[in-house]
Amino acid sequence: MTLFGRQIPMMSSLIIWALIWEILGQFDLVLLFPPFSEVVMALGDVLTSSSFAEAIRVTLLAYVSGLGLAIVVGIPLGFLMGLVPVADKMLNMWVNTFLAAPLSALVPIFMILFGLGTPTVIVTVFMFAVWIIVLDTRAGVQHITPSLLEMSRSFGAGRGERFRMIFLAALPEILAGIRLGMVRGVKGVVIGQLLVSIIGVGALFTLYQQNFLMAHFWALILLLFALALTLSGLVGKLEKRIDYYAGNRSS
Amino acid sequence: MTMAAIQTDVTVHEMPQTPHPIIEVDGISKLYGDVQALKDINLQFETGHLTSLLGPSGCGKTTLLKIIAGLLQPTEGEVRVKGQAIDGPGRERAFVFQDFALMPWASVLDNAAFGLKMQGLGKAERRERARHYVAEVGLSGFEDSFPHQLSGGMRQRVGLARALAVDADVLLMDEPFSAVDEQTRRKFQEDLMHLREVEKKTFLFVTHSIEEAVYVSDRIVLLSPRPGRLSDIIEPDIPRNVDPDRLRRDSGYLDTVEMIWSSIRKYVE
Numbered sequence: 001m002t003l004f005g006r007q008i009p010m011m012s013s014l015i016i017w018a019l020i021w022e023i024l025g026q027f028d029l030v031l032l033f034p035p036f037s038e039v040v041m042a043l044g045d046v047l048t049s050s051s052f053a054e055a056i057r058v059t060l061l062a063y064v065s066g067l068g069l070a071i072v073v074g075i076p077l078g079f080l081m082g083l084v085p086v087a088d089k090m091l092n093m094w095v096n097t098f099l100a101a102p103l104s105a106l107v108p109i110f111m112i113l114f115g116l117g118t119p120t121v122i123v124t125v126f127m128f129a130v131w132i133i134v135l136d137t138r139a140g141v142q143h144i145t146p147s148l149l150e151m152s153r154s155f156g157a158g159r160g161e162r163f164r165m166i167f168l169a170a171l172p173e174i175l176a177g178i179r180l181g182m183v184r185g186v187k188g189v190v191i192g193q194l195l196v197s198i199i200g201v202g203a204l205f206t207l208y209q210q211n212f213l214m215a216h217f218w219a220l221i222l223l224l225f226a227l228a229l230t231l232s233g234l235v236g237k238l239e240k241r242i243d244y245y246a247g248n249r250s251s
Numbered sequence: 252m253t254m255a256a257i258q259t260d261v262t263v264h265e266m267p268q269t270p271h272p273i274i275e276v277d278g279i280s281k282l283y284g285d286v287q288a289l290k291d292i293n294l295q296f297e298t299g300h301l302t303s304l305l306g307p308s309g310c311g312k313t314t315l316l317k318i319i320a321g322l323l324q325p326t327e328g329e330v331r332v333k334g335q336a337i338d339g340p341g342r343e344r345a346f347v348f349q350d351f352a353l354m355p356w357a358s359v360l361d362n363a364a365f366g367l368k369m370q371g372l373g374k375a376e377r378r379e380r381a382r383h384y385v386a387e388v389g390l391s392g393f394e395d396s397f398p399h400q401l402s403g404g405m406r407q408r409v410g411l412a413r414a415l416a417v418d419a420d421v422l423l424m425d426e427p428f429s430a431v432d433e434q435t436r437r438k439f440q441e442d443l444m445h446l447r448e449v450e451k452k453t454f455l456f457v458t459h460s461i462e463e464a465v466y467v468s469d470r471i472v473l474l475s476p477r478p479g480r481l482s483d484i485i486e487p488d489i490p491r492n493v494d495p496d497r498l499r500r501d502s503g504y505l506d507t508v509e510m511i512w513s514s515i516r517k518y519v520e
Contacts, residue, residue, distance in 0.1 A: 147351075150317075151365075154340040156366070168356050
């Protein structure tokens with residue numbers, strides 16, 4: 001970004017927003033908006049509290065399990081849909097429905113099915129993340145250059161090698177799906193825990209809200225945002241390393 | 252071809268009978284639904300020769316090549332390689348693809364070694380052999396580059412090295428030069444002629460360029476479209492072992508080009 005011909009660091013826009021927040025907060029207009037400095041102060045408080053460490057542990061556990069499950073189920077399902085037209089016809093409608101549906105509405109049903117605990121949160125993360133992984137994998141598998149498969153056949157590649165070739169050729173799309181799934185999974189874990197509200201970050205949110213610790217509340221939100229951005233940034237980096245060939249696949 | 256000095260005209264055969272056929276195409280027909288892509292093709296390809304399959308688009312020349320490669324199943328008829336009927340791709344045939352079909356995630360060397368890897372060769376050995384052929388097609392120094400770092404012509408050289416490395420008897424080339432620019436193409440054709448001398452393989456070459464076919468072929472199989480049928484077989488009677496730029500002005504060469512053009516122009520118009 002440049003301003004008046006000068007290079008400005010990426011983060012400077014954040015500083016401006018933080019300033020606006022600080023000024024508005026200092027007016028003490030609503031209880032909901034403490035000044036930004038107070039939030040930053042609370043950040044240390046939140047980070048060092050033992051309940052935060054425990055909440056993060058529970059949250060990460062649910063997040064990683066749900067996401068792992070989504071990847072393990074999503075990629076094979078995407079392969080199936082990409083390679084078998086009948087399976088695609090049967091499943092495509094449902095996958096698209098679940099992708100667009102407000103999944104939060106389903107969480108109470110998960111609660112009945114899986115109880116008020118981590119399993120429900122895992123299922124929520126899974127449901128938020130899996131469909132985009134399925135669809136992106138499917139798209140990747142379907143858009144492989146046909147000649148690449150003919151090539152592997154003509155040089156005597158067996159089934160396993162042909163599968164490996166499809167996987168590698170579809171890898172850029174698969175990774176894009178995983179990255180989007182990760183971002184959606186963060187939503188899933190927070191929404192799941194908020195609705196279950198007795199475990200993890202959800203319990204902390206409830207605790208801070210009920211005790212009017214708004215600075216702590218915002219600090220926690222900032223932490224979660226940072227976490228989600230870092231995660232998607234990490235996968236984005238991995239994607240870039242794979243992407244070097246993605247743009248060249250058509251030729 | 253030995254009579255080239257006297258006869259500047261072209262020789263036309265009605266039904267080919269070659270003494271040492273390596274590939275025999277016997278009554279091949281191919282239907283795509285209701286569309287007849289190929290109709291009763293009978294052909295023989297002699298060991299060590301370069302034959303072009305030439306014709307306007309829609310004549311089924313690529314379909315025929317892919318049937319010979321074992322990548323497509325004919326609706327009727329059979330293809331025999333060294334007397335054996337084929338039912339799929341085989342080691343004695345290697346394919347060069349129009350769009351190169353390189354693996355974008357693999358280096359030039361690994362791409363060239365792909366066929367050898369499929370044959371179960373150890374890593375060290377296949378890399379050594381691939382390195383030899385990468386050098387032979389003129390890509391020394393690019394072994395560790397990736398396809399997207401190469402020009403179109405260079406990419407096709409990798410495809411050629413991959414096909415040469417498996418040491419097949421027959422090289423099947425599907426419009427290998429159509430995706431590269433004109434200058435690269437000419438250089439490529441000259442290199443192909445040279446390669447043919449060195450490698451002593453049988454080449455089948457699909458092209459839609461008359462000049463290219465006349466320039467590189469021992470024999471040209473002319474196909475006509477809708478349905479794809481054998482239209483003519485031409486043995487260009489042009490001097491070999493001369494400077495390529497002189498050859499392109501040779502009257503035998505120009506006459507052959509003209510003759511082929513007049514026989515296929517009715518399908519184009």
